[in-house]
Amino acid sequence: MARAARDPEERIRERNIRLIIKAGIEIFARKGFDGTRIAEIAEASGLPKANVYYYFSSKEEIYTTIIAHLLASWDNALKYISPEREPAEAFRLYIKAKLDYTRKNMAESRLFASEIIQGARFLTKKDREHIRQVTDRHVAVIEGWIAAGKMLPVDPRHLFIMLWASTQFYSDFEPVAIDALKTSRLKAGDYDKAAATIAETILRGILPCS
Amino acid sequence: MARAARDPEERIRERNIRLIIKAGIEIFARKGFDGTRIAEIAEASGLPKANVYYYFSSKEEIYTTIIAHLLASWDNALKYISPEREPAEAFRLYIKAKLDYTRKNMAESRLFASEIIQGARFLTKKDREHIRQVTDRHVAVIEGWIAAGKMLPVDPRHLFIMLWASTQFYSDFEPVAIDALKTSRLKAGDYDKAAATIAETILRGILPCS
DNA sequence: GTCTATAGGTAGATAGAC
DNA sequence: GTCTATCTACCTATAGAC
Numbered sequence: 001m002a003r004a005a006r007d008p009e010e011r012i013r014e015r016n017i018r019l020i021i022k023a024g025i026e027i028f029a030r031k032g033f034d035g036t037r038i039a040e041i042a043e044a045s046g047l048p049k050a051n052v053y054y055y056f057s058s059k060e061e062i063y064t065t066i067i068a069h070l071l072a073s074w075d076n077a078l079k080y081i082s083p084e085r086e087p088a089e090a091f092r093l094y095i096k097a098k099l100d101y102t103r104k105n106m107a108e109s110r111l112f113a114s115e116i117i118q119g120a121r122f123l124t125k126k127d128r129e130h131i132r133q134v135t136d137r138h139v140a141v142i143e144g145w146i147a148a149g150k151m152l153p154v155d156p157r158h159l160f161i162m163l164w165a166s167t168q169f170y171s172d173f174e175p176v177a178i179d180a181l182k183t184s185r186l187k188a189g190d191y192d193k194a195a196a197t198i199a200e201t202i203l204r205g206i207l208p209c210s
Numbered sequence: 211m212a213r214a215a216r217d218p219e220e221r222i223r224e225r226n227i228r229l230i231i232k233a234g235i236e237i238f239a240r241k242g243f244d245g246t247r248i249a250e251i252a253e254a255s256g257l258p259k260a261n262v263y264y265y266f267s268s269k270e271e272i273y274t275t276i277i278a279h280l281l282a283s284w285d286n287a288l289k290y291i292s293p294e295r296e297p298a299e300a301f302r303l304y305i306k307a308k309l310d311y312t313r314k315n316m317a318e319s320r321l322f323a324s325e326i327i328q329g330a331r332f333l334t335k336k337d338r339e340h341i342r343q344v345t346d347r348h349v350a351v352i353e354g355w356i357a358a359g360k361m362l363p364v365d366p367r368h369l370f371i372m373l374w375a376s377t378q379f380y381s382d383f384e385p386v387a388i389d390a391l392k393t394s395r396l397k398a399g400d401y402d403k404a405a406a407t408i409a410e411t412i413l414r415g416i417l418p419c420s
Numbered sequence: 421g422t423c424t425a426t427a428g429g430t431a432g433a434t435a436g437a438c
Numbered sequence: 439g440t441c442t443a444t445c446t447a448c449c450t451a452t453a454g455a456c
Contacts, residue, residue, distance in 0.1 A: 009421080016421095030328050035244025037449065048423055053451065110327050113383070117320050117327070118240055120385035131389045152414075157391050158407035164390075165379035166372045173323070173375075175330035179341045180374075181367050197368035204362075205415035219439080226439095248432065258441050263433065 017055050019045040021069070024062045029111040032118055033063055064122055067115065070108050071127055074134075077101055081138045087145050088207065091163075092199045098167040099195050103186075106171040113172045135160060154206050166198050227265055229255040231279070234272045239321040242328055243273055274332055277325065280318050281337055287311055291348045297355050298417065301373070302409045308377040309405050313396075316381040323382045345370060364416050376408050 023044035027036050038059055042049040056062045077097035080090050102109050115122060135157065142156035170177050174186060181190060233254035237246050248269055252259040266272045287307035290300050312319050325332060345367065352366035380387050384396060391400060 012421080031244045032242035032324070032328065033245065034241045038451085039449080049450090050423060050452085051421080054421070057451095059450075113327050114242070114324065116383050116386055117323050118242065123385065128385070128389050131386065132392060135390045136392075154411055155403065155407045158404050159411065161379055161387060161390060161404070162372070162376045162408060162411065164386075165375040165383075169371055169375035173326050175333065175338070176326055176341065176374075177371060179338050180345045180371060182342060182346075193365065194368050194371070197365045198372060201364055201369065201372065201415035202411065203415075204419075205411035205413075209414075209419045222439080247430085249430090259432090260434080260441060260443095261439080264439070267433095269432070 013055070016045075016047060016051065019047065020052055020055060020062065021066060025066055025107045025111055028063060028066065029107045029114060032114050033059075033122070060122070066108075066111065067122055067127070070112055071130065073101075078134060078138055081141050083141050083144055087142075087151050088203055091202060091206075095163065095167060095199050095202075096195050098163070099170065099191050102167055102171045103188075103191050106174070109168065109171050113168065149208075151206050152208060159202075159206065163198075163202065167194075170194055223265070226255075226257060226261065229257065230262055230265060230272065231276060235276055235317045235321055238273060238276065239317045239324060242324050243269070243332070270332070276318075276321065277332055277337070280322055281340065283311075284322075285344050288344060288348055291351050293351050293354055297352075297361050298413055301412060301416075305373065305377060305409050305412075306405050308373070309380065309401050312377055312381045313398075313401050316384070319378065319381050323378065359418075361416050362418060369412075369416065373408075373412065377404075380404055 020041060023041045024036075027040050027044060036059070038052055039049050041062070042052045045052070052062075056065070077094050080093040080097060082090065085093075120128075138160065139156040142151065142154075142159065145151040146153050146156075170186060170191060177186060177190075178184065183190065230251060233251045234246075237250055237254060241250075246269070248262055249259050251272070252262045255262070262272075266275070287304050290303035290307060292300065295303075330338075348370065349366040352361065352364075352369065355361040356363050356366075380396060380401060387396060387400075388394065393400065
């Protein structure tokens, strides 16, 4: 019955939801949850405000949809921290992947940072439990490398924070990074230079003296 | 005339302004500029909303007053990066001072991070020029150490970003830090451990192999 | 599915009594 | 200097025609 007509409708539906989410990411990142107005999301996505409410029942539902999607793609760079790799290669790959992701998904990255800085109001207990478990798994890998004498005994949790923070900085704090690096905008070369400096410094900091 | 009566009035004035600023820091940090309501600042500072408008002409004026005050106390930790010190001692002191400041002024720290992440809308050209100059001065100190062979040739600007980011993380991203460190809240000992790990790792990363 | 119109509430800011 | 009452504008969310 409706089956034949369902596909094109479904396509429009998916397209509109994508447009709303995309606009939402940009605006929530810039204004935070409370500062964002649905009307602005509607305008940026090219839909009337009422249609936004047709697809999402509230501002909160748009926001939490974005957060959920974000967390799903979050662990990606960490896959490089795996026991069958040598630490030097693993950290180099991780740093590069993390900076790449951050650069290509600036708005998402900032939205996540905003959400955390403003108190993680919309991170569920499950989300936070997930963060703990993912961290635990990769802490274990590092502990393995330390036990095998492949790395100096550096606290793995604080090491992860250093890596997370250093790579996150370039997109989240872009205006400050621009001033600190004396450039008018961050270019691909700046990210390469960042990756190289972070990797070299950290690797000398955690590997046995050669 | 009014001279005799001026002093106690002046005291009340100063006290009220302090209360407004203090409440403003907390709430702006949690909700961002757009998300903050003057009524909430008024309530938190124990004054009627109209009185807030008696002392400040707009929401923006409260916000920029806070930002200006923040920037003034910002350079403090950097004073340790000075040419007459040895690099090892200088960085150790800087990291400790920065983490101390961050821990004791969490709300300000978060407010500043929020402001930057949301696009630095209220940082003036002068503010940003100030950041550039302060960075330049300390970059020169590091270049001096490198030229003197006291440090490996690490890019000073990216090194500063690593230090800035790593120390900032613990208060700005506290909810994530809590999960990553598997604790229920950050204690003084966590900050000490952070300072030690960051300093040890960075120092091995920038000093000649011994 | 789309859109206009609007209800119902709350924001920033001000007027004016005390 | 303090505070109540209020203006105007705008917000979230919905009703209902098409």
